[in-house]
Amino acid sequence: MQYHVKSFGGVGDGLFDNSTSFALAFKALQPGDTLVVDEGVWLTGPLTLKGSNLTLRLEAGARILFSNDERHYEPVLSRWEGVNCYCMQPCLSVVDSQYIRITGTGTLDGNGQSWWDASRYKREFQTSPVTEMEKRLASLNPGYEDQSGGGGGRQSQFLRPPLLQIRNSASVIVEDITITNSPFWTVHPLYSKDLAFRNLKIYNPKDAPNTDGIDVDSCQKVFITGCLIDVGDDGIALKSGSGPDGIKTNIPTNDILITHCTVKNAHGGAVVGSETAAGIFDVKVSDCLFDGTDRGVRIKTRRGRGGALRNLVFSNIRMEDNLCPLTLNMYYRCGSNDDENFSLEKLPILSTTPSIADVVIRDCVATGCRASAAFIVGLPEEPIRNLSIENCSFSLAEKDLVPVSESEMYQGLPEPDGRGLRLRNVQVEVKNVKVGNAGKDLLIEEGVEIGRV
Structure with missing residues (x-):
């Protein structure tokens, strides 16, 4: 069966918060179903797609625009720069799932500018947690001061979200879409297997910090082909x-x-x-x-x-x-x-x-x-x-x-x-x-x- 986000009260005007509409739509999906995101700008908080044999299709002109307010990104137990810890939940998560397809010619937009500006500032001037979110993460990550990192924000606990994370999943295909303006790593398959990334277009500014294109992290049987990647790491x-x-x-x-x-x-x-x-x-x-x-x-x-x-x-x-x-x-x-x-x-x-x-x-x-x-x-x-x-x-x-x-x-x-x-x-x-x-x-x-x- 095919569903549309607008059928769940969604509005693609770039202003309306579609978080609830996406959550209701994802909840309605059954194996074999497709959720269609039609042309428009669909502002939302972070999303989690979970299940089996599901398709998310972004039509031409569709742009899912993620909130840049860190308060919307609840801590989740994941891996951040190589260490298992609590960090901000990804913009879009595929978790504990199998036979998932994300397809179409639309765009996932991480709305990254304010995240990049904050990262640069914190790297230069901040050596410990300051914001409410950073303090929450610090309390969940005892001993974080001694954890290794690649320079992205471990000491401040500004553990910003990847744009698309595929975690503990299998048989996932991501194809044809554009993925841009990621707050952190752009596509992050983690603890997953049998994955295919085909004909993606991934764009982040050259000076956007730690915005890797595709980071394959403790995964097996991964096929990446035909992708165009222009990023800041x-x-x-x-x-x-x-x-x-x-x-x-x-x-x-x-x-x-x-x-x-x-x-x-x-x-x-x-x-x-x-x-x-x-x-x-x-x-x-x-x-x-x-x-x-x-x-x-x-x-x-x-x-x-x-x-x-x-x-x-x-x-x-x-x-x-x-x-x-x-x-x-x-x-x-x-x-x-x-x-x-x-x-x-x-x-x-x-x-x-x-x-x-x-x-x-x-x-x-x-x-x-x-x-x-x-x-x-x-x-x-x-x-x-x-x-x-x-x-x-x-x-x-x-x-x-x-x-x-x-x-x-x-x-x-x-x-x-x-x-x-x-x-x-x-x-x-x-x-x-x-x-x-x-x-x-x-x-x-x-x-x-x-x-x-």
């Missing part, structure tokens, strides 16, 4: 929890296929990490364009994050006008004030020591690199193992270069001696790789085992 990122909490949860991300996607202006195109605690493996990324992203293929972690990253294949990827097209960074700086995490000494291997192995970079072309050709740095005690770079070309831009230190967000490392492929604490085989305009192709530092054909 990483484009498509794979995660599995952070530090001791992620190790305890122990749900990896695996069996991931990403194809025919375009990512623009993001911090990274296809990204693994930095929340890596439960491991990320069996990943294939192919036939993508990363246009103007800071990094292209990006693997990032550090001591304290934990997790084994293995069997990652990136092939036939075109990268244009990046700072650095290829990075494997085990000195990722964000979210840590512990200098030991960035030591150049060989430290004991702990449960929170990450590892990277069995990575293939094949048939990739990068042009217009403005910082360096590649940044590949493992740990002294846990070098990157069995990395293969084959049939690739990396070419530096001829003008508008930036400092080589902008290649990655790292800490504790010396400055490299050039703009070529930086190699440190890595076992790598290089086959038919060309580096243009860099002067010295390979910058070989300590702890490197290299084979070159």
Whole structure:
């Protein structure tokens, strides 16, 4: 059966609060039913879709516009930047559900500007909870001061909502819609499996903080194809929890296929990490364009994050006008004030020591690199193992270069001696790789085992 939001008292004028209308409509749905959102601007508070074999269809010209009042977003137990905790409920949640389809050519709009402005202010000037919501979250998250984060707002407990979160669910398809102006991460599948994201258009301003495009978090069997992503942080990122909490949860991300996607202006195109605690493996990324992203293929972690990253294949990827097209960074700086995490000494291997192995970079072309050709740095005690770079070309831009230190967000490392492929604490085989305009192709530092054909 097919229902329409307007049949439940909804008004698409951008002013009327449709929260109750959506809640009544969702409650009425039975397996096999579809809820249609017609043309118009449908202002609402946060929504939760729960059930089996349900469809939400956004017609052409339909825009679900979410409230920007944090008081509407009740605390829910979820995961925020890799740690299980209470945080503000997502704008749209699909939770404890199966066989869900979100489709159409309409738009989900997170109304993010005031969230971004508040985040910037709090990051600069606020080090503890201030608002009523922040104090509620702090009381629900004892010990939050010692929880890890990526720099998004842990200390203030301004744990703003993702736009679309799919949690504890299976067999979910999201296709064709536009998703924009997210307060935080845009699409966040979490603890779910058998998911497909097809032909999405995801837009956030380049300076909107922590507005990743798609963050696949402790999920299995995920297919992402045909998506256009232009956002203010990483484009498509794979995660599995952070530090001791992620190790305890122990749900990896695996069996991931990403194809025919375009990512623009993001911090990274296809990204693994930095929340890596439960491991990320069996990943294939192919036939993508990363246009103007800071990094292209990006693997990032550090001591304290934990997790084994293995069997990652990136092939036939075109990268244009990046700072650095290829990075494997085990000195990722964000979210840590512990200098030991960035030591150049060989430290004991702990449960929170990450590892990277069995990575293939094949048939990739990068042009217009403005910082360096590649940044590949493992740990002294846990070098990157069995990395293969084959049939690739990396070419530096001829003008508008930036400092080589902008290649990655790292800490504790010396400055490299050039703009070529930086190699440190890595076992790598290089086959038919060309580096243009860099002067010295390979910058070989300590702890490197290299084979070159």
